[in-house]
Structures are given as structure tokens and as C-alpha cells.
Amino acid sequence: MKFQEIKNNIFYCGLNDCDRRIFDELIPLEHGTSYNSYLVKGSEKTAIIDTMYPPKTNEYLKRLNENQIGKVDYIIANHGEQDHSGSIPALLEKFPNAIVLTNPKCAENIKNMLHVPAEKIREIADGEEVSLGDKTLKFIFAPGVHWPDTMFTYIKEDNVICTCDFLGAHYTFSDVFAVESKELEKSAKRYYAEIMMPFRTMCQRYTKMIKEMNVDMILPSHGPVYKNPAFILDLYEDWTSDKPKNLVVLPYVSMYNSTKEMIDRLSEKLNEEGIETFKFDIVDDDLGDLAMALVDAATIVMGTSMVLAGPHPMAVNVAYLAAILRPKAKFASIIGSYGWGGKLFDVIVNTLAPLRLDLIDPIQIKGKPTEDDFKKVDEMAKTIFEKHKSIGIL
Numbered sequence: 001m002k003f004q005e006i007k008n009n010i011f012y013c014g015l016n017d018c019d020r021r022i023f024d025e026l027i028p029l030e031h032g033t034s035y036n037s038y039l040v041k042g043s044e045k046t047a048i049i050d051t052m053y054p055p056k057t058n059e060y061l062k063r064l065n066e067n068q069i070g071k072v073d074y075i076i077a078n079h080g081e082q083d084h085s086g087s088i089p090a091l092l093e094k095f096p097n098a099i100v101l102t103n104p105k106c107a108e109n110i111k112n113m114l115h116v117p118a119e120k121i122r123e124i125a126d127g128e129e130v131s132l133g134d135k136t137l138k139f140i141f142a143p144g145v146h147w148p149d150t151m152f153t154y155i156k157e158d159n160v161i162c163t164c165d166f167l168g169a170h171y172t173f174s175d176v177f178a179v180e181s182k183e184l185e186k187s188a189k190r191y192y193a194e195i196m197m198p199f200r201t202m203c204q205r206y207t208k209m210i211k212e213m214n215v216d217m218i219l220p221s222h223g224p225v226y227k228n229p230a231f232i233l234d235l236y237e238d239w240t241s242d243k244p245k246n247l248v249v250l251p252y253v254s255m256y257n258s259t260k261e262m263i264d265r266l267s268e269k270l271n272e273e274g275i276e277t278f279k280f281d282i283v284d285d286d287l288g289d290l291a292m293a294l295v296d297a298a299t300i301v302m303g304t305s306m307v308l309a310g311p312h313p314m315a316v317n318v319a320y321l322a323a324i325l326r327p328k329a330k331f332a333s334i335i336g337s338y339g340w341g342g343k344l345f346d347v348i349v350n351t352l353a354p355l356r357l358d359l360i361d362p363i364q365i366k367g368k369p370t371e372d373d374f375k376k377v378d379e380m381a382k383t384i385f386e387k388h389k390s391i392g393i394l
């Protein structure tokens with residue numbers, strides 16, 4: 001298949017991976033993903049920006065052969081993770097005169113992870129420019145979105161920027177240009193939640209920087225190319241903003257329905273107070289949906305049954321996930337039920353501690369909730385209402 005031209009001798013030479021169902025062995029993928037690679041043909045030199053996920057290397061090389069791209073002078077590694085740098089050794093074999101251009105941190109990574117020989121790498125500096133003849137590549141270091149080795153490559157004359165993982169989406173396509181839709185927005189948000197949210201303040205900074213650059217197109221390393229950069233930049237501006245939305249996330253695991261009954265009651269009461277809720281069944285639901293809800297939530301209330309004198313392990317798992325994703329939530333609490341005894345809260349409170357949430361008094365009951373227990377839940381709803389009011393989201 002012929003490479004699709006993106007703009008003026010810049011071609012898409014990446015691949016879809018429609019069958020991939022999970023990324024990082026963590027968050028399910030609804031639409032597979034793409035590993036984007038870009039061929040940039042200058043009047044004198046040719047560069048490939050980012051390469052391919054190792055299991056796709058043969059297919060990638062086959063496509064490069066079919067398109068008879070001739071010589072390659074530079075392989076640009078914007079980031080060392082193997083879904084983008086994994087095929088560098090194979091490319092160096094195919095193009096023995098090519099040299100890898102990358103930043104010092106990424107150089108270290110590809111030497112360690114892919115055994116790329118040091119003599120095949122030229123380390124570049126932040127802001128350095130490399131000429132391809134009628135095109136100039138400018139390298140912009142962007143540590144923290146999402147690895148310390150991440151950088152962007154800006155193609156000056158065409159005013160387009162390759163942003164590596166930043167602003168990407170796990171999405172596949174037949175035409176590389178983004179069709180703006182709710183489906184794409186959802187995939188981009190799921191991707192942001194899992195990959196970028198832990199680095200929210202850095203994302204804020206680079207969103208602003210790229211907005212101010214006024215680029216014509218954004219070429220990320222997963223998902224479609226944005227001809228209208230405002231589509232994805234405006235979404236990032238919203239997701240990375242400091243202010244949460246009037247939303248309570250309720251992840252729960254309930255063995256005999258008692259915890260669930262309290263979560264349902266809390267959700268109902270919060271809705272009556274004008275607060276949106278997102279109930280999440282920890283055992284059956286999709287972790288990606290939870291991660292997306294955490295992008296906006298002001299409050300997290302976890303529901304858990306007692307298992308052997310402690311919280312259910314699946315609830316602890318979700319608390320740990322929430323802690324490492326570092327959402328902007330401000331408040332938290334816990335609801336749960338036990339059979340014969342134990343402590344429901346300590347492990348979860350300690351696990352969530354890095355988020356520095358304002359803890360609302362938790363509720364632990366024995367067995368099935370009584371009317372008195374439901375009254376305590378109603379009180380919790382009132383407290384959450386006051387908390388949301390106090391930060392101006394109600």
C-alpha cells in the first residue's frame with residue numbers, strides 16, 4: 001500500500017494494530033492502536049521520525065520496501081519506549097549509512113533496551129536544528145510527557161510538529177487525518193487518563209507551548225494526525241485544568257450487595273443534590289472507563305466489602321491505580337460492610353495518601369445496611385455537597 005502524504009513530502013509510514021486489546025497490560029483498548037512513523041523527504045536528506053513496535057517490524061520493513069523509499073540518512077528517536085524505537089536495529093541494518101538522532105536520555109535508553117551501538121547515535125541538544133535541504137528539523141525536549149527522554153520534532157518549513165506520545169490516542173484508521181468525533185475524543189481521553197494524567201502539570205505546559213506555536217498540524221505517535229490542532233489542544237486544556245468537575249466517582253466491590261446498596265443510596269442522594277456520579281463495579285467494569293472518570297472527578301468514594309479482616313484486594317488494587325494516575329480530585333471517603341470483624345479503611349487510606357485528599361468520615365457497617373446506616377450515607381452526601389460548594393463547582 002502506498003504511503004499517504006501528509007504534507008509536502010512528509011508521509012505516514014506507520015501501521016495499525018487493530019487486534020491489540022490491552023496496552024501496558026493494564027487498560028483495555030476499544031479500537032486497537034497505531035504505531036506512527038513518519039518519512040520526511042528533504043531535497044538533500046531523508047529522515048524517518050519514530051519507528052515501530054517490535055512484533056510489527058517485518059510488516060513495517062515490507063511496507064518500506066514496497067514504497068521504495070531509497071536512502072535514509074537519519075532515524076529520529078523521539079522516545080526510547082519500544083513501541084516507537086523497537087525497530088531501530090532493523091532499520092539500521094536496512095540502511096547501514098543511517099544515523100540515529102536523539103537526546104542524551106533517549107540515547108541511553110536505546111543503548112540499554114535495544115543495544116543500539118553508540119557509534120550509530122548522534123546526541124542532539126534541546127533546540128538544535130538539523131537540515132534536510134529544503135526542510136529543517138528542530139528538536140524540542142519535552143521531558144515528562146511522558147518519559148524523561150521524550151522530545152518533539154518540529155518541521156519548520158511545513159509548520160508541523162511530531163509530538164511523540166503526547167496528544168495521541170489509541171485509535172486506528174484508514175485515512176491518517178483525524179475525523180473529529182465523540183468516539184475519537186473518548187479514545188484520546190482514555191489514553192490521556194492512563195498515560196498522561198500522572199504528568200498533568202507538564203501536559204498543561206506543553207499544551208500551552210504548542211498552542212502558542214500555532215502549528216498547522218499535530219503528528220502524534222499513536223492515533224490520527226490533527227489537521228485542526230485546536231481539536232486536541234482544547235481537550236487537553238480542559239482535562240489538564242486545575243479545577244475538577246462536579247463529579248463523584250464511586251468504585252465499589254460488594255460480595256453480598258450490602259456495600260452496593262450504600263453506594264447506590266449515596267449516588268441517588270448526590271444526584272438529588274445536583275452532583276453527577278459515576279458508579280464503577282470494580283470486578284466487572286472496564287478500568288479505562290474508571291480512569292476517564294478520574295480525569296474530571298472532584299471526589300472519590302470507594303466501596304468495599306471486608307475480606308479476611310481487611311478491604312477487598314480488588315478495592316486496594318483500584319486505590320493503588322488511582323494513586324499512581326494522580327487525578328486532580330480533592331476529596332475522598334470509604335464505605336463498606338463486614339461480616340465478623342476487621343478494619344476496612346487503613347490500607348485504602350494509606351494507599352491513597354500520595355493524593356493528599358481531604359478525607360470525609362468513612363462509614364463501616366456490620367452486615368446489611370439499616371435505616372440508621374442509610375442516614376449516615378445521606379449525611380455523607382450532604383458533606384460532599386458542602387465540599388463541592390466550597391471549591392466553587394456547585
Ligand code: FEO
Binds near residue numbers: 081084147222
Ligand atoms: Fe507509545 Fe511511551 O510509548
